[in-house]
Amino acid sequence: MEKDKAKSILAFFEAASRDDIEIILLRNINDEIPFSLGKNKDIDLLARKEDEGRLYDFLQRSGFRRVKHPHRFDPRLYKLPKFQFYRNPQGVYLDITYKLACRSLDAGQWLPLDDEIQKKAWEQKRLVPLDAVFCQMLSIEVELVSLLSRCIFDKREFPIPYRSRIGWLIGRANREELMRLLLLVFFKFSNDLVNLVESCNYEDIITAYIEFRGY
Amino acid sequence: MSNPAVITLVSSNSRFAKISRFVIEDNIGESIHLHLNDLRFDFTIDEFLLFSDIIREALSELDFLCGWELNNFDEQFLCLLEPHIGALQSISIEELAVHEMKCIHRFRVIDGLEFSRTVDVEQTSASKYLDHGDIAFHDYPQENYLGLSNKDRLVHLVDEIKKGYPSGDKMVILFNDQNIVMDGQHRVSVIHHLHGPHHRIPIMRFSFTGRRHRYCAFRSNVYQLLRWLFRMVRRRIAG
Numbered sequence: 287m288e289k290d291k292a293k294s295i296l297a298f299f300e301a302a303s304r305d306d307i308e309i310i311l312l313r314n315i316n317d318e319i320p321f322s323l324g325k326n327k328d329i330d331l332l333a334r335k336e337d338e339g340r341l342y343d344f345l346q347r348s349g350f351r352r353v354k355h356p357h358r359f360d361p362r363l364y365k366l367p368k369f370q371f372y373r374n375p376q377g378v379y380l381d382i383t384y385k386l387a388c389r390s391l392d393a394g395q396w397l398p399l400d401d402e403i404q405k406k407a408w409e410q411k412r413l414v415p416l417d418a419v420f421c422q423m424l425s426i427e428v429e430l431v432s433l434l435s436r437c438i439f440d441k442r443e444f445p446i447p448y449r450s451r452i453g454w455l456i457g458r459a460n461r462e463e464l465m466r467l468l469l470l471v472f473f474k475f476s477n478d479l480v481n482l483v484e485s486c487n488y489e490d491i492i493t494a495y496i497e498f499r500g501y
Numbered sequence: 502m503s504n505p506a507v508i509t510l511v512s513s514n515s516r517f518a519k520i521s522r523f524v525i526e527d528n529i530g531e532s533i534h535l536h537l538n539d540l541r542f543d544f545t546i547d548e549f550l551l552f553s554d555i556i557r558e559a560l561s562e563l564d565f566l567c568g569w570e571l572n573n574f575d576e577q578f579l580c581l582l583e584p585h586i587g588a589l590q591s592i593s594i595e596e597l598a599v600h601e602m603k604c605i606h607r608f609r610v611i612d613g614l615e616f617s618r619t620v621d622v623e624q625t626s627a628s629k630y631l632d633h634g635d636i637a638f639h640d641y642p643q644e645n646y647l648g649l650s651n652k653d654r655l656v657h658l659v660d661e662i663k664k665g666y667p668s669g670d671k672m673v674i675l676f677n678d679q680n681i682v683m684d685g686q687h688r689v690s691v692i693h694h695l696h697g698p699h700h701r702i703p704i705m706r707f708s709f710t711g712r713r714h715r716y717c718a719f720r721s722n723v724y725q726l727l728r729w730l731f732r733m734v735r736r737r738i739a740g
Contacts, residue, residue, distance in 0.1 A: 359736055364503055391506040391529070400503065439505050471505065473530030495506070499546050501530055 288321070292417075294376040295320035295329070298348055300419045307344050309333050310411050310422045312386075312432060315447045320417060328371070328379035332407060332424075335367055335384040349374045355381075361395040362387075369396075386432055388439040388471075400470035403431060427464045430455045434479065435471055438495060444488035456483050474501045504528040513583055567592045573670045578684040588709040594672070595706055597680065600698035602673070604686045605716060607642060614729040615642065616722040619681055623698065627655055627690035655687060662691045672705045676714050683707075683716070 302309055311319070312330040319329060333341050345352075350372035357369055367384040385398040386407055398404065410425035424432060433452050437444045444452070456464075461480075468476035475498045482491050506529035513523045524536040533549040535542040544552060557571060565586055571579065582589075603619040606626070610616050622628055630638035630652075639651055649657075661668045666688065673685030682689055685704075692702055707714075 359739065388505050392508050397503050397505055399505075435505065473504065473528075475530035495529060498529060501532060501545060 291323065291376045291378055292320040294349075294374055294378055295323070296417055296419050298350075298374075298378070298380075299416055299421045301348055302344065303420060305344055307333075307341060308337060308408075308422070309341070309382075310407065310424060311414075311416075312383075312424065313429065313436075313451070314416075314423070315451055323378075325377075328381040330381050330383070332386065333382050333384055334408070338384070341382070345372050345380070350378075350380060353379075357396070360389075361393070363390070363395050363397040366396055366398045386428075386435075388435040391439060399431070399435065402470055403428060403467055406467065426455050426459045427467055430459055430464060431467045431471060434468075434483070438492060442492060444491065449486070449488050452483060453486065456480075474498075504531050506530065511580060513580065515584070565589070570670075573672075574674075575671060575684060578674065585709060585714055588711060588714065590708045590710055593706050593708070594703055596701050597675075597704050598699050598701045599689060599693045599696075601680055602675070602689055602704075603681045604689065605681060605683075609642075613732065614725065616718075616725060618718045619716070622689050622693045625686060625690050627687050628693055630655065631659075631690060631694040655691070658687050659691050659695075662688065662695065666692060666702060672703055674705045674707060676707050676716070677709060677712075679715055681716050 299311075301307075310332040312332055316322070318324065318327065323329070342352075351374070353371050353373045355369050355371040362368070366387055370380075370382040372380040372382065385404055387396050387398050389395065390397055407424055407428050410428060411422045412425060413420050414423045423429065430452065433448060433455070437448050437452075441448075465476055465480070468479060472479050472495075475495055478494060478498065478500075479491065482488070482494060508527040508529065510525040510527055510533075511523070512525075515521060520537055522536055522538050524534075526534045526536070528534055533544040533546060535544065535549075560571060566574070567589065569592055574582075599622055602622055604622055604625045605617050606620040606624065607615050607617045623632065626635070626638040626641040629635035638655070641651055643651060671685075671688075673689055674683050675681065676683050689702075692700060
């Protein structure tokens with residue numbers, strides 16, 4: 287069963303590349319895609335809103351059917367498009383977003399990250415191998431911003447696998463570019479945030495952020 | 502540019518008031534925003550604290566709390582009181598035994614729907630926690646200051662009341678002729694726990710004109726039910 291699942295994931299990315307469907311794999315924490323994706327885990331993908339129709343047709347051809355999204359009732363701000371959820375017979379779930387987004391800190395509404403980050407996500411995407419096929423992933427800096435936003439705003443904690451990935455990325459990020467993007471989300475806290483991440487002080491990040499007074 | 506870390510400090514909107522939108526938000530890392538209708542004022546934290554002191558001084562001069570200072574009241578309570586200020590006639594001090602007071606207890610009916618009713622002080626979640634260690638209090642729905650858990654808030658209050666009540670002139674508050682605690686339920690629970698039900702304490706009684714400031718469980722629960730139904734219908738339509 288797991289083998290079938292992995293096969294269908296690889297076939298999906300291969301077909302997407304062949305059919306020229308532009309999608310970006312948002313994260314692959316612990317390299318769980320394609321072989322060790324948990325039972326209730328989904329694959330987070332970023333797609334272009336203007337490709338929605340083509341993507342729908344492609345997913346139908348690939349055996350995916352649209353199912354109800356678990357966050358379909360959550361409020362969305364700033365015209366954030368609805369998230370879409372697809373499932374294939376092998377039990378692979380695709381969570382498709384048309385904008386990089388995170389939850390707001392107080393009421394938990396979904397809102398898109400800054401337009402500049404959305405632009406960079408597409409401009410700086412990079413091709414990475416996924417077993418025998420290739421897929422597009424975010425640049426190191428955009429992925430870092432996306433993971434930090436996810437941990438702080440969505441999860442409200444830094445799970446161990448996320449720490450490892452963030453630690454790996456921060457050592458390879460272009461500091462100047464990273465700061466430029468972080469400033470669009472974390473404003474004057476960005477410098478403190480990078481320092482806390484670099485010193486692996488993940489436990490204190492959220493408290494330091496909420497108590498931050500340097501503005 | 503949208504900041505995901507917007508903490509709403511105050512939101513007091515009214516369609517019928519001159520200032521229909523009054524919102525103060527802390528945009529972490531960026532600035533404090535004060536929205537007054539279509540205007541937005543941006544402050545640094547230091548500027549906002551200074552501004553807040555100036556407003557506090559101005560409010561003291563207006564004397565809308567019948568001779569009492571803003572410091573005598575909990576800030577969250579003052580926010581709740583704001584729509585009723587115009588009907589406030591007087592604030593008097595009385596002495597009441599703890600057992601003569603009732604508290605408003607909220608309870609979950611089904612997911613997303615809460616009703617309330619009045620209970621004796623020893624029946625509140627805070628009292629049950631203090632007297633019997635009932636940990637249901639940990640999840641009791643209540644407004645706390647940011648980052649403060651229900652337990653932390655109560656522990657802090659026990660320490661404060663052991664030093665004396667009222668602390669900083671902040672008393673338990675009742676409205677009109679009802680002996681229902683409108684502010685200070687935790688304080689009453691702590692006093693009940695420390696000194697027993699017959700202990701007499703000074704309380705503040707707010708007198709308003711009219712009867713709409715009286716607590717009525719039936720009216721409140723019908724309102725909650727209608728709100729819940731409206732939310733459900735909206736969800737159905739959106740889903």
